[in-house]
Amino acid sequence: MKTLLLWDIDGTLIDSGGAGMHALRIALGRVFGIEGSFDDIDFAGRTDRWIMRRIFEKYAVPASPENFTRYFAGYTAELPRQLANPHAVVLPGVRTLLETAAAHPGVAQGLLTGNVRHGAEIKLGFHGLWTFFPFGAFADDSELRNDLGPHAVRRAREHAGVEFAPDRVWVIGDTPHDIACGKVIGARTLAVATGNHPVAELAAHAPDAVFADLGDAAAFWTAIGA
Numbered sequence: 001m002k003t004l005l006l007w008d009i010d011g012t013l014i015d016s017g018g019a020g021m022h023a024l025r026i027a028l029g030r031v032f033g034i035e036g037s038f039d040d041i042d043f044a045g046r047t048d049r050w051i052m053r054r055i056f057e058k059y060a061v062p063a064s065p066e067n068f069t070r071y072f073a074g075y076t077a078e079l080p081r082q083l084a085n086p087h088a089v090v091l092p093g094v095r096t097l098l099e100t101a102a103a104h105p106g107v108a109q110g111l112l113t114g115n116v117r118h119g120a121e122i123k124l125g126f127h128g129l130w131t132f133f134p135f136g137a138f139a140d141d142s143e144l145r146n147d148l149g150p151h152a153v154r155r156a157r158e159h160a161g162v163e164f165a166p167d168r169v170w171v172i173g174d175t176p177h178d179i180a181c182g183k184v185i186g187a188r189t190l191a192v193a194t195g196n197h198p199v200a201e202l203a204a205h206a207p208d209a210v211f212a213d214l215g216d217a218a219a220f221w222t223a224i225g226a
Contacts, residue, residue, distance in 0.1 A: 001105070001106055001160045001162050001164075002164070002165075002168050003106055003108070003164075003168050003169075003224065003225075004107075004110070004164040004170065005101055005108070005109040006109075006136075006137075006152050006156075006170065006182075006187070007111055007113075007133070007172050007173075008112060008113055008174060009111065009113045009120055010113075010114075010174075011044065011174035011175065011196065012091070012094075012174045012192055012194065012195065013090065013098075013124070013129065014088070014089065014127055014129070015088065015089050015091060015194070016082075016083060017083075017085045017086070017088040017089070018087070019079060019088055019123075021038060021043065022082045023075050023078040023081075024038065024051070024052075024055065024075055026074075027071060028055065028071070030078075031074040032071075034061070036058070038055065040058075041055065041058070044174075044175045044195060044196050044197070045114065045145060045173070045176065045177025047114035047142070047143055047144070047145055047148075048075075048139040049068065049116070049139045049142075050114070050139075050145075051114075052068060052071055052072075053143065072116060076119055079119060079122045079123070080122055080126065083122070083123065083126045088126070088127075091194045091213065092194070092214060092215040093214035093216065093220070094129075094214055095129070097214055097217060098132045100221075101132075104226060106226055107226050108159065109133065110133050110134065110135040110136040110152055111133045111137065111152070112137050112148055112149060112171055112173075112178075114139050115139060116138055116139045116140050117136075117140050120136070134159055135155035135158070135159045136152055137151035145180075148181060149171070149181055149184055149185035149187065150185060153169060166185065166187055167186070167187075167188060168188075169185070169186075169188065170182075170187060170188050170189070170190055170208075171185075171189050172190045172191075173190075173191065173192070174192050174194055174195030174197060175195060176197065176202065176205045178191065179191055179202070179207045180205070189207040189209075190207060190210070190211070190223060191210040191211075192210070192211050193210070193212050193213070194212075208223070209223040211223075
């Protein structure tokens with residue numbers, strides 16, 4: 001293996017139809033008795049733990065380890081129900097790319113996501129995609145997105161038994177935060193405008209490649225060079 005693909009989840013692999021936000025809102029009510037809005041919190045490209053901290057700040061909930069644990073438990077309990085909505089879909093071209101990468105002897109793929117691991121498993125498992133990812137980095141590793149890359153690369157090395165040169169590591173995501181996260185570790189970056197950021201905005205952050213979506217498999221593999 002020589003090429004490592006590290007995938008973001010929300011807005012890149014899947015659109016959950018707002019399931020995560022709805023699960024967080026419902027859990028806030030059930031766990032803390034607070035009914036509220038998250039309209040002023042920017043979820044895109046952030047980690048679950050970072051988002052929860054902002055929610056705690058907004059509603060004056062102590063950001064204690066116990067409260068994080070309770071909120072995560074309430075969130076992941078509600079998430080499967082919220083995923084059962086007609087807008088929760090795998091994004092264009094994704095399933096084909098994951099299947100091709102899984103069969104490619106020169107490619108390893110994992111996750112680099114702001115989701116907690118259990119939330120990632122629920123979201124991807126709902127669409128039958130979880131088994132494509134034997135390793136990854138998650139919000140459990142750090143609240144800060146830019147801290148996650150080294151965890152993902154280390155686990156890739158442990159899984160594959162090889163070192164991946166930084167210029168053969170690709171971080172694939174739909175936000176400027178994904179691009180920044182890749183650049184921090186010297187990786188190459190591929191941005192896709194299937195989230196909330198259009199191509200022009202993503203291109204302004206100078207990723208190595210940018211696509212409107214992942215529907216053109218040939219163009220994707222040409223960019224990756226695998």
